[in-house]
Amino acid sequence: MLPLVAIARLTWKSAFRSKMFWVLAGALLAAVALLPAVVKGDGTARGFVQVVLTYTLSLSAALLGFSTLWLSCGVMARDIEECQIQMVAVKPVGKWQIWAGKWIGLLMLNACLLAVAGVSILSVLEWRSRELTPQQQKILAEEVLVSRASFKPLMPPLDDIARRQFESIPEMAKLKGQEAKDAYMSIAEAVYQNAQLIAPNASKGWQFDLGAKATQLRDQPLYIRTRFYSASTNSGSLYRCQWQFANSESDVRNDTPSMRLAADSFHEFAIPSSLIDSKGRLIVIYQNLEPVTLLFSLIDSVEVLYRDGNFGFNLARGLAILLAWLSLLSAIALAAASITSFPVASFFTLSLLIVAWSGSSMAEAVANETVIAGSAMEFTTVRPIVDAILLPLFKGLLTVLRLLDVASPIESLSGGRSISWLLVGSAWLQIVLLAGGLSGLFGIWLLSRRELASSQGSS
Numbered sequence: 001m002l003p004l005v006a007i008a009r010l011t012w013k014s015a016f017r018s019k020m021f022w023v024l025a026g027a028l029l030a031a032v033a034l035l036p037a038v039v040k041g042d043g044t045a046r047g048f049v050q051v052v053l054t055y056t057l058s059l060s061a062a063l064l065g066f067s068t069l070w071l072s073c074g075v076m077a078r079d080i081e082e083c084q085i086q087m088v089a090v091k092p093v094g095k096w097q098i099w100a101g102k103w104i105g106l107l108m109l110n111a112c113l114l115a116v117a118g119v120s121i122l123s124v125l126e127w128r129s130r131e132l133t134p135q136q137q138k139i140l141a142e143e144v145l146v147s148r149a150s151f152k153p154l155m156p157p158l159d160d161i162a163r164r165q166f167e168s169i170p171e172m173a174k175l176k177g178q179e180a181k182d183a184y185m186s187i188a189e190a191v192y193q194n195a196q197l198i199a200p201n202a203s204k205g206w207q208f209d210l211g212a213k214a215t216q217l218r219d220q221p222l223y224i225r226t227r228f229y230s231a232s233t234n235s236g237s238l239y240r241c242q243w244q245f246a247n248s249e250s251d252v253r254n255d256t257p258s259m260r261l262a263a264d265s266f267h268e269f270a271i272p273s274s275l276i277d278s279k280g281r282l283i284v285i286y287q288n289l290e291p292v293t294l295l296f297s298l299i300d301s302v303e304v305l306y307r308d309g310n311f312g313f314n315l316a317r318g319l320a321i322l323l324a325w326l327s328l329l330s331a332i333a334l335a336a337a338s339i340t341s342f343p344v345a346s347f348f349t350l351s352l353l354i355v356a357w358s359g360s361s362m363a364e365a366v367a368n369e370t371v372i373a374g375s376a377m378e379f380t381t382v383r384p385i386v387d388a389i390l391l392p393l394f395k396g397l398l399t400v401l402r403l404l405d406v407a408s409p410i411e412s413l414s415g416g417r418s419i420s421w422l423l424v425g426s427a428w429l430q431i432v433l434l435a436g437g438l439s440g441l442f443g444i445w446l447l448s449r450r451e452l453a454s455s456q457g458s459s
Contacts, residue, residue: 003093007101008108011075015109018074024067025116031059032120036128045132045140052125053414060117061322061410064110068326069349071109072333075102077342080450096444103327103334103440110326114319122312143223143268147309149418150225153206153284153302158195162188196295198288203244205285206302213306214280221270223305224284229295230263238262239294243269244285247277258289268305308418317419318409324431328404329353331436335443339450359401362394404430 015021036052076099079085085098129140166172166184175183198204210217230239238260245254254275261267276282284302288294296302332352337345365371371390372383406427412419 003097004101004104007093007098008105011102011105012109014075015071015105020067020071021109021113024063024113027063028060028113028117029120031063032056032117032124035059036124045136045144048128048132048136049125049140049144049416050414052121052128054410056117056121056124057318057322057410057413060114061325064113064117064322064326065329065353066350068106068110068329069333069353070346072102072106072330073337073342073345073349075106076334076337076447077340077345080337081341095448099334099338099440099444099447103330106330106334107323107327110330111323114323114326118315118319122315142221144416145311146307146416147311147314147418148223148305148416149308149420150303150305151208151210153208155298156195158191159188162191165191192298196298196301198286198294198296200291200293201288203285203287204296205283208282208284208304210276210280210282210304212280214276217273217276217306220273220307222273222275223268223270225266225268225303225305226261226286227266227297227301228261228263229297230292231295232292239292240289242287242289244287245271245275246283246285247275247281248279248283249277263294311416314419315413317421317424318413320424321406321409321419321427324427328431328436328439331439331443335439335446338443338447355397356401359398362398366391366394366398404435406430 035055076085125145129137132140162184166187172180172183224243228239239262240258240260242258243256254272256269259269282304284304286296286302329349333345333349336348340348369387369391370383371386371394406423409419411417
């Protein structure tokens with residue numbers, strides 16, 4: 001344990017000696033303080049928080065990401081090239097302790113810098129919120145600068161409905177094998193599609209089960225968060241509707257006033273928690289008052305939001321997920337620098353970072369089954385060769401990226417959504433222990449195989 005602590009301390013001293021820590025801290029403070037003053041919001045509480053959190057956290061993550069790659073490559077590759085690590089290797093210290101000590105030192109350095117960014121963001125939010133109107137400040141305190149979790153509606157038994165429809169058609173009993181499977185899939189697809197549609201002047205209901213939390217939410221405001229889509233656009237791009245709320249213990253329904261909502265946008269409005277029955281259940285009904293058909297997705301069309309914590313702790317959990325990503329970048333950079341020179345390691349890790357950021361482009365290429373965009377009549381000679389090489393590579397990279405895919409902390413924080421400890425633990429398990437651990441084992445193996453004396457001779 002003592003060698004690990006000593007090497008981690010040396011890594012800290014190296015960062016301070018090269019002025020890297022102070023440069024990064026100054027850059028983070030400047031980004032958090034100056035960027036919100038340049039980028040203006042729409043004057044609302046949500047727009048204000050989205051500008052401050054989205055831009056400052058994104059820029060802070062980018063700065064720390066690039067600096068982590070640069071510093072991780074430097075503390076390993078340059079120590080080897082400048083013959084400093086040889087002075088440590090001759091002592092009773094294993095090479096795995098050297099590698100792990102440097103990784104721990106970089107992890108602590110990033111944790112300190114993220115803490116600086118977090119405190120700065122909270123200070124800027126407090127300072128800039130004074131410019132909002134009193135009404136928007138109230139919305140900021142009650143709806144935006146909070147940690148809110150959500151309840152999803154109970155899923156209807158669509159598979160059972162599709163199976164009953166399939167079995168109720170006499171002709172289907174005559175089908176065998178693939179024909180029967182195709183017929184069932186066609187019926188199931190129609191059932192799932194119809195479950196998402198609301199015809200003109202029709203209504204659709206969702207049932208929520210709040211469970212044991214219902215008793216804790218009796219005196220708290222609840223919020224409906226909704227989004228829908230429309231195949232056709234009316235003259236004002238707004239769709240008139242009415243929301244109704246009921247429960248299984250009463251015949252009385254609570255109706256909201258008629259409202260107009262835009263399609264393909266999230267909307268939120270408050271509802272009283274007294275609408276929940278003694279079993280913790282709530283029925284939400286949407287009345288379509290337009291002569292067009294609307295689509296409500298089965299995934300995120302309607303949610304019930306409730307406050308479950310403080311924004312400061314939620315921000316800390318979000319920063320903990322960012323720290324997990326930075327620790328993985330550090331492990332990859334240290335592994336690359338364990339066997340290559342500083343320029344090669346920096347170029348390699350930067351290339352991996354760019355590949356990770358290009359996940360959406362790779363997914364689009366895989367979905368289109370071609371890497372080269374354009375008409376199928378173009379590049380007929382080159383296209384098959386390029387696709388044969390790159391498409392399998394893209395599929396493999398996407399598989400790895402999906403294994404590490406966790407919810408975006410920046411998106412959750414800017415939307416006031418709760419980041420649970422379960423999500424933080426899952427992120428550290430997938431990103432740090434799994435991916436970072438494999439990178440660490442590979443880096444330690446590379447360092448143990450490297451002849452430090454030959455590096456000394458070449459330098």
